[in-house]
Amino acid sequence: xxxxxxxxxxxxxxxxxxxxxxxxxxxKEIHELxxxxxxxxxxFSGAEVMIPTHRFARWAVMIGLGALxxxxxxxxxxxxxxx
Amino acid sequence: MPEDFELTIIGKVxxxxxxxxxxxxxxxxxxxxxMVGNLLKYSHKTPDLVQDVFLSAYINLGSxxxxxxxxxxxxxxxxxxxxxxxxxxxxxxxxxxQMETIQTSITPEASxxxxxxxxxxxxxxxxxPFDLRSVFVLAEFEGLxxxxxxxxEDAPVGTVKSRLARARERIRSVLKPYKG
Numbered sequence: 001x002x003x004x005x006x007x008x009x010x011x012x013x014x015x016x017x018x019x020x021x022x023x024x025x026x027x028k029e030i031h032e033l034x035x036x037x038x039x040x041x042x043x044f045s046g047a048e049v050m051i052p053t054h055r056f057a058r059w060a061v062m063i064g065l066g067a068l069x070x071x072x073x074x075x076x077x078x079x080x081x082x083x
Numbered sequence: 084m085p086e087d088f089e090l091t092i093i094g095k096v097x098x099x100x101x102x103x104x105x106x107x108x109x110x111x112x113x114x115x116x117x118m119v120g121n122l123l124k125y126s127h128k129t130p131d132l133v134q135d136v137f138l139s140a141y142i143n144l145g146s147x148x149x150x151x152x153x154x155x156x157x158x159x160x161x162x163x164x165x166x167x168x169x170x171x172x173x174x175x176x177x178x179x180x181q182m183e184t185i186q187t188s189i190t191p192e193a194s195x196x197x198x199x200x201x202x203x204x205x206x207x208x209x210x211x212p213f214d215l216r217s218v219f220v221l222a223e224f225e226g227l228x229x230x231x232x233x234x235x236e237d238a239p240v241g242t243v244k245s246r247l248a249r250a251r252e253r254i255r256s257v258l259k260p261y262k263g
Binding site: 001002005006008009010012013014016017018019022023025026027029030031033034 | 102104109125133134261
């Protein structure tokens, strides 16, 4: 009796199945992953180009704002405070 | 030789034949569902986790060394580690899915008793520590050999045997009230 219950329970746990079309979904994901790896004209992948470009753009904006701030302060100092 | 054919497929994939990976997915989707679905609580997240295992395997296929072990063991190790990470992330011991009772009993009373016994066994499995549960799932639900389990668990065969014996003992001990 115990053996029968144990074996039936084991069998029920061994019968899990993936949903229909699961392998197709996985392959679609893999193809999308591959598409991201496609090399650009300069031999860099999309991610390799995007991340440094994004970082550079962020730094450029910060430096630009900083420069504007310095210009503004010097403008105020020269034209308003000094006279 | 199926294993040789598998290595040929892996070689094709690493050389850029993406579609060849479908053979791997079709061959291992069911065993991975059994493993992940029993190591973690079966839920809508199980397909995502199994998919994640395949994606990791695809990305790291170049690091697979056939001289170090079987491909199946390498793949199951990825799945085991993903399950362990998921469990640690959730900080909970996950229960396996409540499986439907297989209709093997003749009388309704016996069927009810089966359901109750299955639930008791599920709870016992749920209470096993991860290392015992992992060995138990690989041996009893996947039907893997001691050698294969030792490769996946990265443990000596003797350790696998003792873990499995302890897990079986704990699981079977809950069946004592069901003496027929």
